[in-house]
Amino acid sequence: MDRRSLIKTAGMAGILSLGVAPAVHAQPAIRWRLASSFPQTLEGIYGAAEVFAQKVNAMTGGKFTISVHSGGQLVPAFGVVDAVEQGTVEMAHTAGYYFFGKDECFAIGCTVPFGLNSRQMTAWMYEGNGLKLMQEFHAQYNIVSFPGGNTGAQMGGWYRKEINTVDDLKGLKMRIGGFAGRVLERMGGVPQNIPGGEVYLALDKGTLDAAEWVGPYDDEKLGFQKVAPYYYYPGWWEGGPQLEFYINDKAFASLPAEYQEIVKAAASHAHVTMQALYDARNPLALRKLVAGGAQLRGFSGEVLQEALKHSHDIHAELSDTNPGWKKIYEDYANFRKDQNLWFRFAEMSFDRFMQSQTW
Amino acid sequence: MDRRSLIKTAGMAGILSLGVAPAVHAQPAIRWRLASSFPQTLEGIYGAAEVFAQKVNAMTGGKFTISVHSGGQLVPAFGVVDAVEQGTVEMAHTAGYYFFGKDECFAIGCTVPFGLNSRQMTAWMYEGNGLKLMQEFHAQYNIVSFPGGNTGAQMGGWYRKEINTVDDLKGLKMRIGGFAGRVLERMGGVPQNIPGGEVYLALDKGTLDAAEWVGPYDDEKLGFQKVAPYYYYPGWWEGGPQLEFYINDKAFASLPAEYQEIVKAAASHAHVTMQALYDARNPLALRKLVAGGAQLRGFSGEVLQEALKHSHDIHAELSDTNPGWKKIYEDYANFRKDQNLWFRFAEMSFDRFMQSQTW
Numbered sequence: 001m002d003r004r005s006l007i008k009t010a011g012m013a014g015i016l017s018l019g020v021a022p023a024v025h026a027q028p029a030i031r032w033r034l035a036s037s038f039p040q041t042l043e044g045i046y047g048a049a050e051v052f053a054q055k056v057n058a059m060t061g062g063k064f065t066i067s068v069h070s071g072g073q074l075v076p077a078f079g080v081v082d083a084v085e086q087g088t089v090e091m092a093h094t095a096g097y098y099f100f101g102k103d104e105c106f107a108i109g110c111t112v113p114f115g116l117n118s119r120q121m122t123a124w125m126y127e128g129n130g131l132k133l134m135q136e137f138h139a140q141y142n143i144v145s146f147p148g149g150n151t152g153a154q155m156g157g158w159y160r161k162e163i164n165t166v167d168d169l170k171g172l173k174m175r176i177g178g179f180a181g182r183v184l185e186r187m188g189g190v191p192q193n194i195p196g197g198e199v200y201l202a203l204d205k206g207t208l209d210a211a212e213w214v215g216p217y218d219d220e221k222l223g224f225q226k227v228a229p230y231y232y233y234p235g236w237w238e239g240g241p242q243l244e245f246y247i248n249d250k251a252f253a254s255l256p257a258e259y260q261e262i263v264k265a266a267a268s269h270a271h272v273t274m275q276a277l278y279d280a281r282n283p284l285a286l287r288k289l290v291a292g293g294a295q296l297r298g299f300s301g302e303v304l305q306e307a308l309k310h311s312h313d314i315h316a317e318l319s320d321t322n323p324g325w326k327k328i329y330e331d332y333a334n335f336r337k338d339q340n341l342w343f344r345f346a347e348m349s350f351d352r353f354m355q356s357q358t359w
Numbered sequence: 360m361d362r363r364s365l366i367k368t369a370g371m372a373g374i375l376s377l378g379v380a381p382a383v384h385a386q387p388a389i390r391w392r393l394a395s396s397f398p399q400t401l402e403g404i405y406g407a408a409e410v411f412a413q414k415v416n417a418m419t420g421g422k423f424t425i426s427v428h429s430g431g432q433l434v435p436a437f438g439v440v441d442a443v444e445q446g447t448v449e450m451a452h453t454a455g456y457y458f459f460g461k462d463e464c465f466a467i468g469c470t471v472p473f474g475l476n477s478r479q480m481t482a483w484m485y486e487g488n489g490l491k492l493m494q495e496f497h498a499q500y501n502i503v504s505f506p507g508g509n510t511g512a513q514m515g516g517w518y519r520k521e522i523n524t525v526d527d528l529k530g531l532k533m534r535i536g537g538f539a540g541r542v543l544e545r546m547g548g549v550p551q552n553i554p555g556g557e558v559y560l561a562l563d564k565g566t567l568d569a570a571e572w573v574g575p576y577d578d579e580k581l582g583f584q585k586v587a588p589y590y591y592y593p594g595w596w597e598g599g600p601q602l603e604f605y606i607n608d609k610a611f612a613s614l615p616a617e618y619q620e621i622v623k624a625a626a627s628h629a630h631v632t633m634q635a636l637y638d639a640r641n642p643l644a645l646r647k648l649v650a651g652g653a654q655l656r657g658f659s660g661e662v663l664q665e666a667l668k669h670s671h672d673i674h675a676e677l678s679d680t681n682p683g684w685k686k687i688y689e690d691y692a693n694f695r696k697d698q699n700l701w702f703r704f705a706e707m708s709f710d711r712f713m714q715s716q717t718w
Contacts, residue, residue: 058620059418117710119478119511119638126632127639152478153705215705234709261417262621269627273485279478280486283697286704296704304712337718338642344714345645345655346512346574350593351476351710353663355703359696 030064030259032090032251037077037098040070042218044281048149048243048274049093055266064259066091081106081246085141090251093148095243100178105324108332109134109145111241113183113311116332118150118240118275120339125242128335133328134244144252146267148243149274152282154235155219156299157212158228160203163299166306175199175211179314180237186310203227212237216285217278225294232297236307243274389423389618391449391610396436396457399429401577403640407508407602407633408452414625423618425450440465440605444500449610452507454602459537464683467691468493468504470600472542472670475691477509477599477634479698484601487694492687493603503611505626507602508633511641513594514578515658516571517587519562522658525665534558534570538673539596545669562586571596575644576637584653591656595666602633 034053038046046068053066069089071077080092081099096110109130116124124130125147138145157176163169170188181191192208202208204227211228212235213219225231245267252260290296315333319326393412397405405427412425428448430436439451440458455469468489475483483489484506497504516535522528529547540550551567561567563586570587571594572578584590604626611619649655674692678685 055620055624059617059624061615061617114713117706117713119634122631123635123638126635153709155705216701234705234712236709236712239709239713256420258418258420261414262624265414265418265621265624265628268631269624272481272627272631275478276482276485279482279698279701280694283701286701298704298708301712308716333718335639336713339638340714340716340718342575342638342642342645343710345657346514346593347476348710348714349657350512350595350598351702351707353593353595353660354473354476354598354695355699355707357667357699359692359699 030255032064032066033074034066034068035071035074035080035083035089035092036068037071037080037092037094041221042214044217044274044277045149045151045214045243046070047277048270049245051273052093052148052245052266052270055269056262059262059266060259064262068093081141081143084143084246084248087142087248087250089248091245091247093243093245095241097178097241103137103324104179104318104322105137105328107179108325108328109138109242109244111238112315112329112332113179113237114239114308116240116336116339117343118152118242120336120343121150121240121242122147122271123339124332124335129331130335133331137324137328138246139249141246142249144247144249146245146247146264147271148245148267149271150240150242151214151238151278152275153233153240154212154215154238156232156235157210158203158219158224159210159230159232159297160206160228161209162230162297163232163303165300166303169303173207173209175202175208176237180212182314183237183307183310186313187306200224200227215278215282216289217281220285220289223292225289225292229293229295230297231289231294232299234299236299236304245270389614391423391425392433393425393427393604394430394433394439394442394448394451395427396430396439396451396453400580401573403576403633403636404508404510404573404602405429406636407629408604410632411452411507411604411625411629414628415621418621418625419618423614423621427452440500440502443502443605443607446501446607446609448607450604450606452602452604454600456537456600462496462683463538463677463681464496464687466538467684467687468497468601468603470597471674471688471691472538472596473598473667475599475695475698476702477511477601479695479702480509480599480601481506481630482698483691483694488690489694492690496683496687497605498608500605501608502605503608504606505604505623506630507604507626508630509599509601510573510597510637511634512592512599513571513574513597515591515594516569517562517578517583518569518589518591518656519565519587520568521589521656522591522662524659525662528662532566532568534561534567535596539571541673542596542666542669545672546665559583559586574637574641575648576640579644579648582651584648584651588652588654589656590648590653591658593658595658595663604629 034049036046036049040046049068053068057065075083078098080094083089084092097107099106134145166187172189173192174189175192175194176184184191199211393408395405395408399405408427412427416424434442437457439453442448443451456466458465493504531548532551533548534551534553535543543550558570
């Protein structure tokens with residue numbers, strides 16, 4: 001019997017005799033493509049998808065590789081839901097609120113104005129009903145979803161002049177999108193949608209009065225403080241925006257059970273490390289911004305309260321027109337109420353005391 | 360050639376012919392034991408080790424199983440460092456500050472009085488120098504360590520009488536351990552070390568004036584509000600206590616690279632879900648406690664400031680006597696300073712506004 005036929009006959013038995021379960025291990029190499037909605041310059045956000053892919057690769061000894069593609073490389077940045085739904089790519093990494101126009105429910109998996117903060121959002125997803133409700137919703141789009149990072153509370157953007165009252169927002173041309181844009185509109189502002197690369201010049205010329213971006217770490221690279229020096233906080237429309245991994249349901253179902261679990265744990269790892277990255281890097285960036293001329297300003301209670309009122313109105317209107325929204329948002333809003341009841345005691349009093357120190 | 364000798368000859372070649380890399384897959388089943396320092400009744404804390412073990416199991420298709428044992432079952436609750444060091448068990452799940460008496464540096468991997476909050480601690484570990492410094496320190500004990508959950512800011516315990524001034528702490532017999540006990544002592548209090556099961560009776564009899572535990576979710580099960588109704592916040596000695604997985608270094612090194620990565624990702628998953636569990640469950644527990652007679656009280660600025668002063672003194676004294684402490688604590692303290700500079704803007708202003716609403 002020559003060597004080849006010997007192997008042919010004995011191959012499978014040989015594997016079994018060594019106690020190796022064939023189910024996973026005979027699995028051919030798996031190659032997926034991940035479409036990010038973000039440019040590589042948004043290092044923390046884009047990077048969370050890279051962290052995820054590297055973890056999956058390392059946990060499978062290179063047998064399950066996922067190539068990460070920046071926004072527009074394979075499909076348009078805002079076309080990733082369609083691409084995952086149709087199976088053009090196996091998965092995406094994105095911010096659900098980009099798909100607010102398709103169905104407002106997408107936004108709840110990311111954030112809504114005056115929503116949950118980062119820790120509260122994570123709690124809603126993993127230990128509240130969040131993941132269950134969002135997965136039920138996403139299933140309509142052939143999507144299985146998992147949390148994929150958070151930036152923490154963002155800043156409220158860059159302004160050419162100070163915003164002291166609601167009147168100061170009247171006619172304000174601001175680069176701001178989606179849900180937040182609708183709220184700004186009801187306050188008299190004029191939301192603008194212009195490409196990121198044109199914002200600096202528009203602010204400099206005064207064809208734009210304000211623009212929101214992310215927070216110190218990402219904003220510091222753009223130099224907006226030179227043309228719109230008032231840097232407001234908080235970004236009330238992004239108190240804890242969460243990114244998500246969207247996976248085509250058939251692609252996910254085709255994975256061996258072990259690999260499904262590996263995908264979930266890699267997502268958890270990317271989730272925790274992205275928030276850590278922003279938290280670790282924002283302080284130095286903030287110092288650089290202030291040294292470079294940024295003027296830190298807090299939104300007044302009047303402005304916040306008015307924005308909250310309009311946000312509540314919009315949320316209530318959506319509950320009348322979108323039954324899916326009503327179902328998910330009610331659970332989210334109840335959770336938020338409970339969270340803010342509890343967080344005001346131990347967490348808030350500890351943080352306030354620590355922040356009041358000069359060290 | 361009979362079937363047995365055919366397999367013997369062809370087994371390995373057969374595996375290779377199917378494209379299965381032998382390194383991991385020929386790995387015999389791995390069974391580890393994990394010694395927790397906690398009782399099963401501390402469901403969130405003990406449970407994080409269960410979550411970890413289940414994830415490892417699921418990601419390896421049951422080929423790497425870790426049995427979880429509660430405090431005292433295999434080794435004493437506070438004997439887990441010795442047990443991991445000597446290889447009696449492969450790993451442990453514990454709170455580093457229990458080993459403050461062995462070397463004060465252990466505490467920094469958990470928390471110190473007026474330390475980092477939960478998110479900040481995670482940022483220091485994953486994106487600052489925390490994990491690197493703690494792993495360097497733990498290596499002396501043959502330990503490889505990873506973050507393993509956080510409770511968030513704890514409550515400041517149960518008191519039979521109100522604590523308004525530092526004078527009210529004089530002679531106060533309080534069940535409180537380690538570092539916090541040393542600080543209380545300098546403020547005139549008398550730290551007590553009595554078994555958990557005897558606390559209720561001691562508070563009822565008045566042989567104990569106060570006791571600290573965790574936070575609403577765990578405290579609610581104990582009924583302390585009936586005998587010591589004043590429930591203070593924040594637990595300034597536990598602003599963001601982190602648990603850790605301690606793994607025997609030889610056991611860790613013996614794992615295939617894929618399994619090492621699986622262990623790390625499972626730890627990240629347990630880390631994020633434990634905090635989520637506490638955040639999700641504390642609100643309802645707090646409501647129950649208040650309905651059951653708990654009186655919520657915030658520590659006064661005077662009390663907190665005095666506790667901070669003594670904590671600073673102790674930290675500085677340790678820097679003189681323990682070079683390891685000096686090295687790790689300096690990095691930790693610088694990180695804390697930066698974190699509290701940044702967190703006061705977007706995060707704090709968002710949280711304060713949200714918490715001020717009645718919804």
